């Protein structure tokens with residue numbers, strides 16, 4: 226109250242006195258006093274890893290070293306792109322400080338850069354979020370300080386003209402300003418940032434791809450990605466947890482254009498820090514992340530399995546790359562989730578079909594389900610969906626396809642000497658034994674495949690093998 230009075234009265238005392246008063250006292254509750262102790266060098270860890278939680282009860286001076294680097298690397302298997310980055314990664318490293326800390330930010334621009342770069346951190350209260358003070362030519366370094374006045378999860382990005390181009394090339398990351406008391410303890414923390422990318426070639430067109438200004442202007446990205454590369458969070462790079470553990474995700478949307486409908490398939494977010502702020506919502510299925518915004522979500526992993534991180538504007542997930550995996554290991558929890566074997570009632574009581582009926586039924590199923598991805602003539606789509614036509618993979622093991630249709634397929638496979646690393650969903654609960662047998666028999670005897678047949682009994686046996694023991 227005394228400080229409020231001081232600031233108040235100083236308004237009446239003329240400019241000189243007001244300046245003196247402002248310098249000696251502040252009324253803002255975010256200001257926790259001057260930095261104390263020895264300066265702390267911020268540890269820079271690559272995404273999806275997160276710096277360790279802060280256990281400090283006083284404001285400190287935190288020194289952050291970022292370097293802007295232009296690097297050519299893969300955006301998808303066999304597709305290279307000239308990324309512009311902070312510290313060589315997309316997103317740049319996550320910065321973690323405590324509310325009240327004074328951040329001394331060093332921005333270096335790699336001498337090999339072609340462009341000037343700078344940084345705008347949304348955690349900054351000051352012109353351009355720091356951009357005005359950090360415009361840095363190749364080979365130079367800029368330094369500015371700011372006090373982290375407000376707790377929250379904030380985007381940082383390059384703000385050099387043309388801004389959309391610098392962001393579209395990967396120049397963003399997150400800065401977490403922890404509340405003074407810290408965040409509640411969880412078992413796992415990960416860092417994910419979505420971005421939209423605009424390449425001259427189409428999705429999965431191989432080779433070195435360049436930035437496409439027309440697609441940027443039309444806001445029609447070629448790729449929508451988590452952490453700057455298709456597959457950055459799948460297969461060997463999947464996020465992991467254990468049954469009974471808690472997981473916190475720090476999720477940003479760098480944009481430059483798209484808003485993310487962030488969802489984890491098969492999970493519910495217990496806590497969502499809406500828009501990265503202090504408002505906490507509970508029991509959320511999908512949370513909206515604005516371009517240039519962020520969200521913190523916490524969930525419990527109660528059931529083992531693979532859970533997909535998606536932008537639920539779902540075309541982006543399955544056809545533009547916005548897909549990650551959270552793999553939960555541990556004992557089954559049948560009371561919470563239990564796969565009951567056997568086909569659903571619909572269609573199950575159909576009379577046994579003759580060969581012609583079986584083929585007709587197989588064709589129907591193919592047209593209704595499989596053709597959407599594998600295409601009506603079975604050729605697949607380059608890079609996205611493998612061919613079923615003349616598929617050496619399928620013909621080598623026709624019975625193996627039963628499990629693929631029932632349970633889905635993910636991870637790296639090679640079909641007709643081309644690699645695919647995508648996700649086919651499970652159709653075991655949608656199709657009965659007859660339908661699975663029919664569609665596979667249809668596929669095996671069409672599209673120049675080698676022939677053969679799959680019986681409903683064989684499908685039933687594979688289903689039985691799926692039963693929890």
Ligand SMILES: [Cu+2]
Nearest residue numbers: 342383385391
């Ligand atoms: Cu830049």
